[in-house]
Amino acid sequence: MGVKVTVQWAGFRATMAAASSSRKKMPLKFRWTIAFLVVTLSLCFADDDHEMEEFLKREHSLSKPYQGVGSSSSSHWELMGDAMVTTEQVRLTPDMQSRQGAIWSRIPCHLKDWEVQVHFKIHGQGKKNLNGDGLAIWYTKERMQKGPVFGNKDNFTGLGVFVDTYPNEEKHIERIFPFVLAMVGNGTISYDHERDGRPTELGGCNAMVRNLKHDSFLFIRYVRRRLTVMIDIDGQHEWRDCLDLPGVRLPQGYYFGASAITGDLSDNHDIISMKLYQLTVLRSKKEEEEEEDVITIPSVDNMDDEGMSGIAIFFTVLFSMLGCIFLIVIGLVVYSHWNENRRKRFY
C-alpha cells in the first residue's frame, strides 16, 4: 500500500504557500509578478518539465522500530552474517575486525521509477584512513550471498552504490576518501577491490561521512533510465549532487539490500532507515515507445566498448601490424621498380 508523503521541491512549495498566505496585503501587480516568477521557476526546476509524485512503499522500506526484523520470518527484511538489530539502528558490522553483515528485502521490487533514501551512520575508534571498509546499497537480482564486495557477492547482477571508506589503491592522491561510487554489474563484471572499483565505476564523489555528529543520508533515484545519486552529509538538509547518468538499464523485480564489511581495519556501519518511494512520472508517447523493450540484463549505454576483451585487443594489434608490414612491402616493391626504371633511363 502506498502512502503519499511528499512532492518534489517541498521547500519551494512552502515558499509558495507563504506567498499565498500573505496575499491580502499585496497589490495586484505585485501578486501577478510573484505568480509569474513562481510558474517560471517551477518550470525550470521540475525535472526536465516532468511532474513527479512520490509514494512511500512500506513493503520495501525499513525504519524504526524494525518490527520483526531478524526475529520473524514474516518480516519483509532478512539479516545476514554479523548484522544486528537494536532499537536505534540495524548495525551491519560492529567496529571489530573481519566482520561482514547485510540486510536484504524479501520482496522483489517491480517499480519502474523509484527513489531510495538511506539514513546511515559510519563511526568508529580508528583515526582517518585507519578504518574500513565501507558499506553498500544494492538493487540486485541476487540476495543473501556473502562475498568480498562490501560483504556481498562479486559478479553481482544489478546496481551497487558503495560508500568506500578505505583507499586500497596507493595512487589515491587525487581522490579523497571516503568516496561514494556507483557500479552496474551484469553477472560477469568483477569489482576490483585493490583499485577501489575504479575500472568499473560509473562516477562518484567524495563524502566525509565518518564520525559525524549530525545525520547523514544517501539518495539514489532511478527515473526514465536515469541514475542519480545525491548525498546529504553536511547537516544542512540539502542534497548535494554526486552522480547523474542517463542510459542506465536496470531490470524490474530485483531486491534492495545493504551490506558492509570490515577487514584489518573496522567501523560501525549502521543503517537507520531505508525508505523506498515509488515515483509517478508522466512520459511522452516517444519516451514510452523508446522504453517499450523489456530490460533483462543490466547495462549502461555507451560503456560497452570500454571493456575490450583481451582477444579483441590481440587481434586489433595483430591486424594493425600485418597492415603496416603489407604497406611497407608494397612501398619497397614500388620503390625498387621506380629505381630500376630510373637506372634503365640512365644507361
Ligand SMILES: [Ca+2]
Ligand atoms: Ca576501498
